[in-house]
Amino acid sequence: xxxxxxxxCKKGSEDPAISFRSRNNRLxxxxxxxxxxxxxxxxxxLPSPDTSTTTIRFNDTKGTQEIKSxxxxxxxxxxxxxxxxxxxKDGSARYxxxxxxxxxxxxxxxxxxxxxxxxxxxxxxIFIESGNGTGLAYLFAGSNYTITKLSxxxxxxxxxxxxxxxxxxxxxxxxxxxxxxxxxxxVD
Numbered sequence: 510x511x512x513x514x515x516x517x518c519k520k521g522s523e524d525p526a527i528s529f530r531s532r533n534n535r536l537x538x539x540x541x542x543x544x545x546x547x548x549x550x551x552x553x554x555l556p557s558p559d560t561s562t563t564t565i566r567f568n569d570t571k572g573t574q575e576i577k578s579x580x581x582x583x584x585x586x587x588x589x590x591x592x593x594x595x596x597x598k599d600g601s602a603r604y605x606x607x608x609x610x611x612x613x614x615x616x617x618x619x620x621x622x623x624x625x626x627x628x629x630x631x632x633x634x635i636f637i638e639s640g641n642g643t644g645l646a647y648l649f650a651g652s653n654y655t656i657t658k659l660s661x662x663x664x665x666x667x668x669x670x671x672x673x674x675x676x677x678x679x680x681x682x683x684x685x686x687x688x689x690x691x692x693x694x695x696v697d
Contacts, residue, residue: 510591532625532632533598535659540693542592544568552683566593572608586610594637596623602637626653635666654688664693679685 545567553559561578570591576584588610594672595603602621619639626634634655658665668688674681 511530532659535661536596536623536635536664537598539593539696540664541692541696542567542594543694544690544692545572546689547686548689549684551684553681553687569668594693601626604639632656654691662695666691666693 512614519681523560545565547565547567549565551561551563553561559578561576561583564573564577567590570589572588574584574586574588574592575582585648589610590606592606593604593649596602597648602623603618604621605616605618608618609615611674621639623637623639624634625632626636634653637652637654639652652668653670654668657667666688667690670686670695671684674684
């Protein structure tokens, strides 16, 4: 009887203990975004200081969006949506999103690229870019994601994104986005 050692490919905290598929193989394919919890805070000095917060929660095909400024709710709406991303072997990606809010249907699609952000030899984070340096869209915000779980059927991502824009003669806008939890399930 021969014992063969089995080495774990676990990189994310919730990855399967053992997988016979590479991380690339587990990532490649079409995915539905089935759950997302996203918060964006915008601190503006244009023309006077103001802070607004947008919170988006999405589960299955239903979501809510709430916009607050100075602690007061400015806008709150419910929406239905569907979001998918296709990760291809060649490093390209295709993101498609459909949202229906207040009777208005919005569809968008964008081509992107993806690559691993490596720390040593570990593939624990992924970078997704649409070409203009921003995230992809409404439900899938951000561009740098930590992969908490990567199995053949499920991905769990987290992200934090901060940007600052200075408008000459006017002031600065600081945007902080946090994707606290984003769950994807394999379509194919």
